[in-house]
Amino acid sequence: MTTLNQQSEFVPTILDPEALDSRPITLWGLVRRRFFRRKSAMVGLGILGLLILTAIFAPAIAPYHPEQVLIGVEQVRKRQAPCIHLLGCPTDQPQHLMGLDGNVRDQFSRVVYGSRFSLIIGFTTVTFAILVGATLGGLAGFLGGWFDDIVMRIMDVLLAFPSLLLAIAIVAVLGPGLINALLAIGIVSIPAYARVVRASVLMVKEMDYVSASRALGAAPLSLLYNRILPNALTPLIVQGTLGIASAILDAAALSFLGLGAQPPTPEWGSMLGTERNQVFTAPHLVFYPGLAIMLTVLAFNLLGDGLRDALDPRLAHVS
Amino acid sequence: MLQYITRRILLAVPVLFGILLVTFILGRLIPGDPCTAALGEHATAEACERFAKEFGLDQPILVQLGIYMGNILRGDFGESIRYSRPVTLILIERLPMTIELSTLALILALLIGIPAGIIAAVRHNSATDVVTMVGANVGVSMPVFWLGLMMAYLFAIVLKDTPFWLPPSGRLTAGLTATPFYEHYGWQVEPGPGWFYLLEFLSNFYIFNSIVTFNFTVLKDAITHLILPALALCTIPMAIIARMTRSSVLEVLGMDYVRTARAKGLRERIVVIKHAFRNALLPVVTVIGLSLGGLLGGAVLTETVFSLAGVGRILFEAITARDYPVIQSFTIVIATGYVAINLLVDLAYAYLDPRIRLT
Numbered sequence: 217m218t219t220l221n222q223q224s225e226f227v228p229t230i231l232d233p234e235a236l237d238s239r240p241i242t243l244w245g246l247v248r249r250r251f252f253r254r255k256s257a258m259v260g261l262g263i264l265g266l267l268i269l270t271a272i273f274a275p276a277i278a279p280y281h282p283e284q285v286l287i288g289v290e291q292v293r294k295r296q297a298p299c300i301h302l303l304g305c306p307t308d309q310p311q312h313l314m315g316l317d318g319n320v321r322d323q324f325s326r327v328v329y330g331s332r333f334s335l336i337i338g339f340t341t342v343t344f345a346i347l348v349g350a351t352l353g354g355l356a357g358f359l360g361g362w363f364d365d366i367v368m369r370i371m372d373v374l375l376a377f378p379s380l381l382l383a384i385a386i387v388a389v390l391g392p393g394l395i396n397a398l399l400a401i402g403i404v405s406i407p408a409y410a411r412v413v414r415a416s417v418l419m420v421k422e423m424d425y426v427s428a429s430r431a432l433g434a435a436p437l438s439l440l441y442n443r444i445l446p447n448a449l450t451p452l453i454v455q456g457t458l459g460i461a462s463a464i465l466d467a468a469a470l471s472f473l474g475l476g477a478q479p480p481t482p483e484w485g486s487m488l489g490t491e492r493n494q495v496f497t498a499p500h501l502v503f504y505p506g507l508a509i510m511l512t513v514l515a516f517n518l519l520g521d522g523l524r525d526a527l528d529p530r531l532a533h534v535s
Numbered sequence: 536m537l538q539y540i541t542r543r544i545l546l547a548v549p550v551l552f553g554i555l556l557v558t559f560i561l562g563r564l565i566p567g568d569p570c571t572a573a574l575g576e577h578a579t580a581e582a583c584e585r586f587a588k589e590f591g592l593d594q595p596i597l598v599q600l601g602i603y604m605g606n607i608l609r610g611d612f613g614e615s616i617r618y619s620r621p622v623t624l625i626l627i628e629r630l631p632m633t634i635e636l637s638t639l640a641l642i643l644a645l646l647i648g649i650p651a652g653i654i655a656a657v658r659h660n661s662a663t664d665v666v667t668m669v670g671a672n673v674g675v676s677m678p679v680f681w682l683g684l685m686m687a688y689l690f691a692i693v694l695k696d697t698p699f700w701l702p703p704s705g706r707l708t709a710g711l712t713a714t715p716f717y718e719h720y721g722w723q724v725e726p727g728p729g730w731f732y733l734l735e736f737l738s739n740f741y742i743f744n745s746i747v748t749f750n751f752t753v754l755k756d757a758i759t760h761l762i763l764p765a766l767a768l769c770t771i772p773m774a775i776i777a778r779m780t781r782s783s784v785l786e787v788l789g790m791d792y793v794r795t796a797r798a799k800g801l802r803e804r805i806v807v808i809k810h811a812f813r814n815a816l817l818p819v820v821t822v823i824g825l826s827l828g829g830l831l832g833g834a835v836l837t838e839t840v841f842s843l844a845g846v847g848r849i850l851f852e853a854i855t856a857r858d859y860p861v862i863q864s865f866t867i868v869i870a871t872g873y874v875a876i877n878l879l880v881d882l883a884y885a886y887l888d889p890r891i892r893l894t
Contacts, residue, residue, distance in 0.1 A: 256672065373553030377870045380832030381850070385866050388854040389564045465678060469836055472680050473851060488681060492840070495684045496692050496703075506681025513676035521672075 250526040257522020263515035271331040278325035282482040286320045294320045295498040315500045326482040333483045337467045338460035344402035349409025357417030371407040379404045387475045397476035412455050416448030450527045457520035461513045468509045484509045554870045558863045612864035617856045622864045631739035633845035639765040644773035652780025674774025679833045683767035683840035704842040719748045764841045772826035779822040783815035824880030
């Protein structure tokens, strides 16, 4: 069955008018087409798009300031359940889509503003980790010898710790706080990038075009940055996208434990952590921030998977 | 094979040395003076001097490192500042809980993840496949602490007064106690390091302890208390295992020998289990090893959510209380356990794949 299916998939490609088109198919065109054909990647892209729009237009979407305490402003009590007019909540009561938190703040506004923190956390930690990891891994693969040995042994030791635990230990040294938590997660994710880049550099550096550049007298560093690293980029993009997902998840976990973002910052993990003992009486305060974390992480995971399959077609048929 | 095992074990030694070094450095980097941390803010200069002498803190840093490593290697983890008790004793009390929880979570992840992956692969592109993969993608993205809290709410509050009710916190229902099996059988053991520590350690595995003492009330209670935490903890590894099993089985199903097996008229079940799955197992084993790190990190969160007194929970409390000896030794124990499990996974890999041990 499988072989028959595979054949029937191949036949139309030959007759495909697009394939007969005389215009050349570029590598990126092919990648783009493969990427946009995947439904799951599109779902991920959709969620991420919504998230980015929410983050940009947070002041317009959120009905209240995320840190505004509503005591004395409205007739409300703390940890009040959601009141949605469309679902039958009396219209004389102020509308709060996700209810109110323990400090009588509008939960919906806090969740909306939380998207900003999530995206910033994801991008900054991964950028930091990629900059350090790619440099270390690139140099290790390029130079080889004792430098390679030392760097990769250090990476092995870092990988020997479960990542969240190492991040917790680093925050213990640096002290709790959002910036320190980000630094901790960044440090913990360095080895993954170092390994990925080193592996690609080792592969690319033996290629003929690199030898050609070297023969033409290119300086080692220019060789690394202009010839080798750009060609080692593909796995880095995939790893980076998936890395954002795990960075957001780990940062939320640290904040949940009280080691990351501190109240009253509207960060999802911290919102969940401060209200976790109220889960039995006010489940809405735990439900929405957690759902937001899950959807964000899901978006980056779907996107990362889609990119991997689009960039590495050898894997496309299996996943 | 023997040569391969020896090489793998020898390779783990520098990593373990590195773990000790990292925890030593982290311990020395933690802000604050160890003397005031241990003896309190109002410790006198003489007391601090005596303290420094006792713990070798007046020695050069390399000598300190030597003392530190020597102590750890002899199994002496020092004394907890917060509880004024040997850290080893705290480990004996707390470690079994975490091992029980992680083991149960791993078993659940394997029992659900592997069949789900196989079914999804066999029914490629069917509705079952799509549902399984959507589930796996959601599972990989799950914040464990959120899932735990929501499950606690669902099973303890929404399903209250139904047969599906499950306890949301703790290891045993208040009032129930697990008598250690050595006391149950009246064994005379001197309290102190050695046999007593070992027996105490084993008896803190409540499931094991209640089975050997035939106390089925405690056994049932301990298991019902573990179901929710284990379910929450197993989600991510389960999703990873299901995805890996699916893609690995799919790849193998396209192989020539599978076509041959089908062509000679073997039943589909035999083809899938004997020919495809066995050969698809290798990447799955690797991914099990990799997901254990997440399991141990997740244990900290799960234990916090379900108020379980395990290693993760105490490590977190130690950090907030700046209990350095506890932080250091628990990090070492967890990291060493992680390295040991990965070593076992590597050895299992070699056992399953002759190509690895022979080259």
